[in-house]
Amino acid sequence: MKTSVIAFPRVGAERELKFAAEKYFNAELSEEALRESAAGIRARQWRKMKREGIDFIPSNDFSFYDRVLDTALLFNLIPSRYRELNLSPLDCSFAMARGRGGAAGNVKPLAMKKWFNTNYHYIVPELEDDAEIRLAGEKPFLEFSEALSLGIETKPVLIGAFSFLKLLRFTGKKGIAEIRGSLVKAYRDYIRRFRELGAKWLQFDEPCLVRDLTEEDIALFFSVYEELLSEKGGPRILLQTYFGDLRDIYERLPELPFDGIGLDFVEGERTEALVFEHAFPGDRLLFAGLINGKNIWRNQYEKSLSLLLRLRERGIETVLSGSCSFLHLPYTLRGEERLSEDYKKHFAFAEEKLSELRELSQLAEGEEGSQEALRQNRALFSGGEGKADREIRRRCAGIRPEDYVRKPDFSERERLQKAEFGLPLFPTTTIGSFPQTEELREMRRRRRSGELSPEEYESFLRQRIAEWIQIQEELGLDVLVHGEFERNDMVEYFAERLRGFLFTEKAWVQSYGTRCVKPPIIWGDVSRVSPLSVKWSVYAQSLSRKPVKGMLTGPVTILNWSFPREDISLAESAKQIALAIRDEVLELEKNGIRVIQVDEAALREKLPLRKSDWYSAYLDWAIPAFRLVHSGVRAETQIHTHMCYSEFGDIIPAIDSMDADVISFEASRSDLQILDSLRENHFRTEVGPGVYDIHSPRIPESAEIRAALEKMLSRLDAEKLWVNPDCGLKTRRAEEAIPSLRNMVKAARELREERGTAVPVPDFSASQST
Ligand code: GLN
Numbered sequence: 130m131k132t133s134v135i136a137f138p139r140v141g142a143e144r145e146l147k148f149a150a151e152k153y154f155n156a157e158l159s160e161e162a163l164r165e166s167a168a169g170i171r172a173r174q175w176r177k178m179k180r181e182g183i184d185f186i187p188s189n190d191f192s193f194y195d196r197v198l199d200t201a202l203l204f205n206l207i208p209s210r211y212r213e214l215n216l217s218p219l220d221c222s223f224a225m226a227r228g229r230g231g232a233a234g235n236v237k238p239l240a241m242k243k244w245f246n247t248n249y250h251y252i253v254p255e256l257e258d259d260a261e262i263r264l265a266g267e268k269p270f271l272e273f274s275e276a277l278s279l280g281i282e283t284k285p286v287l288i289g290a291f292s293f294l295k296l297l298r299f300t301g302k303k304g305i306a307e308i309r310g311s312l313v314k315a316y317r318d319y320i321r322r323f324r325e326l327g328a329k330w331l332q333f334d335e336p337c338l339v340r341d342l343t344e345e346d347i348a349l350f351f352s353v354y355e356e357l358l359s360e361k362g363g364p365r366i367l368l369q370t371y372f373g374d375l376r377d378i379y380e381r382l383p384e385l386p387f388d389g390i391g392l393d394f395v396e397g398e399r400t401e402a403l404v405f406e407h408a409f410p411g412d413r414l415l416f417a418g419l420i421n422g423k424n425i426w427r428n429q430y431e432k433s434l435s436l437l438l439r440l441r442e443r444g445i446e447t448v449l450s451g452s453c454s455f456l457h458l459p460y461t462l463r464g465e466e467r468l469s470e471d472y473k474k475h476f477a478f479a480e481e482k483l484s485e486l487r488e489l490s491q492l493a494e495g496e497e498g499s500q501e502a503l504r505q506n507r508a509l510f511s512g513g514e515g516k517a518d519r520e521i522r523r524r525c526a527g528i529r530p531e532d533y534v535r536k537p538d539f540s541e542r543e544r545l546q547k548a549e550f551g552l553p554l555f556p557t558t559t560i561g562s563f564p565q566t567e568e569l570r571e572m573r574r575r576r577r578s579g580e581l582s583p584e585e586y587e588s589f590l591r592q593r594i595a596e597w598i599q600i601q602e603e604l605g606l607d608v609l610v611h612g613e614f615e616r617n618d619m620v621e622y623f624a625e626r627l628r629g630f631l632f633t634e635k636a637w638v639q640s641y642g643t644r645c646v647k648p649p650i651i652w653g654d655v656s657r658v659s660p661l662s663v664k665w666s667v668y669a670q671s672l673s674r675k676p677v678k679g680m681l682t683g684p685v686t687i688l689n690w691s692f693p694r695e696d697i698s699l700a701e702s703a704k705q706i707a708l709a710i711r712d713e714v715l716e717l718e719k720n721g722i723r724v725i726q727v728d729e730a731a732l733r734e735k736l737p738l739r740k741s742d743w744y745s746a747y748l749d750w751a752i753p754a755f756r757l758v759h760s761g762v763r764a765e766t767q768i769h770t771h772m773c774y775s776e777f778g779d780i781i782p783a784i785d786s787m788d789a790d791v792i793s794f795e796a797s798r799s800d801l802q803i804l805d806s807l808r809e810n811h812f813r814t815e816v817g818p819g820v821y822d823i824h825s826p827r828i829p830e831s832a833e834i835r836a837a838l839e840k841m842l843s844r845l846d847a848e849k850l851w852v853n854p855d856c857g858l859k860t861r862r863a864e865e866a867i868p869s870l871r872n873m874v875k876a877a878r879e880l881r882e883e884r885g886t887a888v889p890v891p892d893f894s895a896s897q898s899t
């Protein structure tokens with residue numbers, strides 16, 4: 130049985146490309162050296178796949194920054210503001226990806242967006258009316274030839290025309306209809322070039338097909354490919370899909386003469402049913418995506434084999450494949466020296482997944498000697514490996530419906546809290562973190578190396594907290610924060626302090642461009658063994674009469690930014706994490722913290738791609754997990770939450786039903802459309818739509834902030850409105866953060882004077898222990 134890799138990660142096992150590119154950005158490395166480093170990565174990976182016996186090895190899956198951006202460049206879609214810079218092609222692509230400042234003029238980057246339901250972000254290409262679409266680039270052809278010169282025949286991959294059209298942003302009057310023809314022609318030229326180069330197979334990625342499709346979408350897809358596939362005699366064409374199933378078009382697929390069809394059997398909930406209930410066209414190859422490209426657990430061979438067997442019984446000629454690109458996986462377990470073999474044997478990163486492809490295909494063929502792999506694999510799945518913690522299971526099973534309901538109801542709490550806190554109209558606050566300085570990072574390093582004792586490090590953190598409490602007092606903010614100086618990362622910090630998580634040394638996954646993240650692994654049942662944040666919050670509160678917010682990360686975000694378990698459901702995992710965070714919330718409360726923020730920065734991240742699955746497959750457990758976190762607190766304790774985006778116009782009722790008292794979110798860059806939706810949906814949670822953009826070093830004027838607030842007030846009740854930046858300030862410098870906040874407080878005060886009266890702040894410090 131043949132094997133196929135959809136795409137491989139590309140930053141290098143040691144993140145070589147990241148470091149080389151960053152050096153290049155700083156003019157510390159030449160273009161030639163950067164290209165050399167990239168070629169080295171490609172050669173190593175091709176050879177690795179070849180050694181593992183992969184039959185369909187991808188090329189053109191490499192990118193210096195992003196493959197959607199590369200596709201735009203391939204077809205000459207360069208907005209004029211970048212073209213005018215007259216840069217080299219490489220620098221032009223980086224300008225599009227990252228923006229560019231300096232004497233030659235300032236350009237902002239193209240927008241970046243989440244790649245489907247992953248934590249990868251792609252560059253959104255723009256189409257201007259005067260764009261001249263044509264095959265303009267050489268990259269795919271060069272890389273194909275480069276591999277050939279190493280003696281490796283590859284399958285070039287490209288975002289397919291349908292998905293590319295759907296991902297484009299049209300900035301002028303033109304739309305899909307106007308450019309469809311010229312784009313299809315460019316794709317045909319692409320196919321022709323590969324015919325000349327002798328490629329046997331071409332892969333077109335069409336992930337947009339797994340979303341809900343309209344009639345119009347379906348018509349577009351068919352018309353595009355009827356035209357693309359009309360030429361005979363070129364390379365064979367693989368339609369590659371992933372991240373879901375093709376329920377909207379599956380039955381009609383045989384109408385198009387694809388030579389291969391790639392289906393995702395891991396995330397495609399209905400893929401199996403579609404294949405077995407309808408016929409699979411006999412003359413096509415099925416690329417069966419069985420090896421999970423998004424999670425790091427070993428494949429359960431027995432299960433995969435039984436599926437492969439059933440496909441064979443149906444007479445379907447099958448190629449074994451990853452479920453999606455391996456981009457979403459770390460490179461290899463080989464670099465993990467600290468993790469014990471007992472754990473590691475359960476994992477497969479990208480390189481180990483290549484071995485799984487090989488072993489499974491040998492097993493499917495009944496090759497001699499392959500049985501040993503099956504035996505070993507079977508052993509991994511027998512017995513729970515002692516992962517279940519009886520106490521936690523018992524506690525989860527004992528959760529009653531009323532545990533998800535905070536009492537009294539929202540409006541009663543709002544009344545009580547207004548009296549309790551006596552906050553002024555338009556209360557001002559921040560999202561949690563303050564600048565993470567080089568000094569702080571240096572201290573962290575010295576702590577890790579043992580150069581600093583825990584006491585010395587802690588006393589340094591206390592000084593920072595005290596300093597920033599003082600700054601916030603002087604600024605006149607109403608609800609303060611301790612600044613999160615003790616945290617490196619909002620998920621890792623908590624995962625490290627909870628039981629049940631594992632950490633890696635080098636399991637980096639590309640998030641965008643040169644940025645990589647290292648998600649923790651949820652290994653076993655999660656529980657809280659000791660306080661996570663209490664001492665910092667209590668210390669900060671002891672320094673101020675004003676309320677200081679306790680600051681926690683919510684269960685859904687912790688789950689979404691980790692590698693989840695596959696032996697229990699996401700819902701069950703979320704419940705366990707929620708109980709752990711709930712204990713922390715209650716302990717904060719017991720220690721005199723009266724405002725507690727539970728961040729759900731990533732709540733939207735795993736929202737299913739199809740609307741019809743939003744509630745049943747996700748929100749129906751995600752929202753209750755959040756409610757479980759805070760349902761135990763007193764009516765007077767104020768619960769805040771925060772989200773790093775404002776695209777929740779379509780799930781507003783779900784957000785409201787999280788039943789927080791206050792929510793802050795990003796709004797400064799959006800057109801405030803969200804405010805209309807809040808109004809239409811009678812959103813009752815108090816809201817702090819970010820009044821300025823913390824992602825930019827720019828210091829906003831108070832007049833500008835006031836204008837934003839006035840706009841907000843035209844849609845929201847004054848009593849519901851909070852005033853805050855749109856996210857944490859950890860990436861800003863103090864010289865940016867402080868004046869910005871000063872202007873923010875000024876704007877709120879002016880507005881307050883016009884619209885209401887200030888109320889004196891009650892004294893909380895007396896009740897604090899230190
Ligand atoms: N409280 C966190 C902070 O301020 C929230 C971070 C986030 O939303 N990503 O840094």
Ligand code: ZN
Binds near residue numbers: 772856
């Ligand atoms: Zn945020």
